[in-house]
Amino acid sequence: MMDDLFPDDVPDWREALEPGAMVLRGFALPHVPLLLAGVNRVAAAAPFRHMHTPGGFRMSVALTGCGHAGWVSDRHGYRYQAHDPLSGQPWPPMPAGFAALAQQAAAEAGFAGFLPDACLINRYEPGARMTLHQDKNERDFSQPVVSISLGLPAVFQFGGNERSDKTQRVPLAHGDVVVWGGPARLRYHGVLPLKPGLHPLLGECRINMTFRKVY
Ligand code: MD6
Ligand code: FE
DSSP states (O other), X not given: OHHHHSOTTSOTTEEEEETTEEEETTTTGGGHHHHHHHHHXXXXXXXXXXXXXXXXXXXXXXXXXXXXXXXEEETTEEEEESBOTTTSSBOOOOOTTHHHHHXXXXXXXXXXXXXXXXXXXXXXXXXXXXXXXXXXXXXXXXXXXXXXXXXSOEEEEEOOSSTTSOOEEEEEOTTOEEEEOGGGTTOOEEEOOOOOOOBTTTBSOEEEEEEEOOO
């Protein structure tokens, strides 16, 4: 009988948020050294920078990226583009191991065969936040987004398909991975202002990496 209440094919490190959205607690922990080495290499070629919204506001989150496309925001709007506007060069290639890890995480959440072509890297310092938004600049909404949290903990807001829908608050810690797609793919979401703190590996900082299939 207990088997019905707690099916053993759903280990408790996987938390379903709602259909299509899942948190994989600690999934990235064994891969932190690889991820941080890769982030450092990317940031050496394409430094973290604070972009401006189309309305002219400086974003509190600093951003870089790697792979075939990077996310860019300026007074003309936001979009993906193949070149880093700071250098005029293509974004750095995705470090070895990144895509395979994102693919494994997606498969754990029920999205087999995910082949990301871009990884956006966000850096939060205390006070930085991400207002509610949808990820909808990608071409193919049948592909999920895989999001890895590193460093200081944060509170993720997860809402509905309208900005005004009520949101749930999901705490995310170092090594947690969120996968969403399918019916959850266009949900509004954001990150509450980062609380001050000192992470043993990353100091006063949270890094979020989101893997997408843009093209
Ligand atoms: C963040 N993440 O966690 C911001 N988007 O810092 C996102 O905006 C996000 O985590 C799409 C899917 C997963 C995410
Ligand atoms: Fe997002």
